Amino acid sequence: MNFIQARGLVKIYTPKGSEPVHALDGVDLDVRHGTVRALLGPNGAGKTTMVKVLTTLIKPDAGTATINGIDVVRRGHDIRPIIGVSGQYAAVDENLTGLENLDMVGRLYHLGARASRRRARELIELFDLTEAQNRPVKGFSGGMRRRIDLAGAIFSRPQVLFLDEPTTGLDPRSRLSMWDVITSLVGEGTTVFLTTQYLEEADRLADDISVIDGGKVIAEGTADELKAQVGGQQIELTLVDDAQSETARAVLERFGSARPNASADGRNLSVGVNDGPLALERVLGELNRGGVRLHDAGMRRPTLDDVFLKLTGHLAIDENGEEAAS
Ligand SMILES: Nc1ncnc2c1ncn2[C@@H]1O[C@H](COP(=O)(O)OP(=O)(O)OP(=O)(O)O)[C@@H](O)[C@H]1O
Numbered sequence: 343m344n345f346i347q348a349r350g351l352v353k354i355y356t357p358k359g360s361e362p363v364h365a366l367d368g369v370d371l372d373v374r375h376g377t378v379r380a381l382l383g384p385n386g387a388g389k390t391t392m393v394k395v396l397t398t399l400i401k402p403d404a405g406t407a408t409i410n411g412i413d414v415v416r417r418g419h420d421i422r423p424i425i426g427v428s429g430q431y432a433a434v435d436e437n438l439t440g441l442e443n444l445d446m447v448g449r450l451y452h453l454g455a456r457a458s459r460r461r462a463r464e465l466i467e468l469f470d471l472t473e474a475q476n477r478p479v480k481g482f483s484g485g486m487r488r489r490i491d492l493a494g495a496i497f498s499r500p501q502v503l504f505l506d507e508p509t510t511g512l513d514p515r516s517r518l519s520m521w522d523v524i525t526s527l528v529g530e531g532t533t534v535f536l537t538t539q540y541l542e543e544a545d546r547l548a549d550d551i552s553v554i555d556g557g558k559v560i561a562e563g564t565a566d567e568l569k570a571q572v573g574g575q576q577i578e579l580t581l582v583d584d585a586q587s588e589t590a591r592a593v594l595e596r597f598g599s600a601r602p603n604a605s606a607d608g609r610n611l612s613v614g615v616n617d618g619p620l621a622l623e624r625v626l627g628e629l630n631r632g633g634v635r636l637h638d639a640g641m642r643r644p645t646l647d648d649v650f651l652k653l654t655g656h657l658a659i660d661e662n663g664e665e666a667a668s
């Protein structure tokens with residue numbers, strides 16, 4: 343049996359006066375011990391709902407889930423001591439200092455005053471918050487709050503750590519330092535289940551990725567396996583004149599292994615191909631014969647963005663809640 347195992351999880355919300363929402367629509371999941379699993383999906387895909395079910399915060403309407411063989415629904419009190427959770431929105435007491443927040447977590451775990459303080463100080467150091475430790479959290483930046491929250495989640499050295507969008511809203515530098523912290527926890531043998539909207543984050547941190555959309559897992563595998571589904575390589579073109587977009591698209595359609603994608607203005611086109619350089623040569627020859635003028639043409643390995651587009655028919659969402667351009 344896998345360390346985390348879910349079968350047929352269903353969660354239906356029925357908000358007053360509107361249609362029921364199938365937040366989870368029959369989700370299966372297997373996570374091996376000591377690995378990192380990313381649940382990758384856009385807004386509203388069901389990521390937080392999945393985390394809430396696995397961390398005993400809500401009960402599913404159907405299906406089963408176990409962690410280390412323990413039933414999540416029926417034995418919540420045995421699950422809670424072995425898990426740590428850092429929710430989507432940092433759960434910190436604004437009026438307490440960073441150190442006091444962590445000390446409070448220790449008290450909640452019934453650690454003695456000295457043991458609790460010692461662990462709190464250790465974590466303050468680990469998360470690079472020494473200078474800020476005696477300031478109230480209300481003056482902390484988003485990245486600092488996130489770190490205090492994560493420190494609280496690992497306070498009791500849990501076997502499994504659940505991180506719901508650990509880096510959403512962080513600047514690039516804070517994101518990198520969060521990635522380092524997560525990587526070092528994994529090095530110590532913690533099993534990590536994280537949700538993210540960032541393809542790069544899943545690629546960087548996770549051993550395995552489950553892509554979720556509309557409450558369903560629509561693809562699973564390593565980053566490389568998912569990329570392979572899109573085709574070996576991508577041909578990318580930038581046209582001089584968007585009026586030639588249809589002609590170029592028809593050429594890509596003929597030589598590509600999948601449907602070509604185009605930007606809104608039709609000037610940037612891409613398609614997956616199996617026989618990389620040869621396909622590029624043929625595409626360029628054909629475009630030349632058709633008189634299509636190019637700014638740029640090239641080949642690259644597919645990104646997880648390409649995978650997402652292929653699987654869901656829409657692009658992943660960027661920080662502003664808008665569809666990313668590429
Ligand atoms: N308490 C609730 N009541 C009603 N509907 C809910 C509730 N919680 C979630 N939903 C709905 O269930 C679906 C899945 O929500 P969920 O929060 O799991 O998505 P998510 O993948 O975490 O999204 P995000 O990236 O925005 O955090 C959404 O359509 C959401 O509106």
Ligand SMILES: [Mg+2]
Nearest residue numbers: 389390391430
């Ligand atoms: Mg969420």
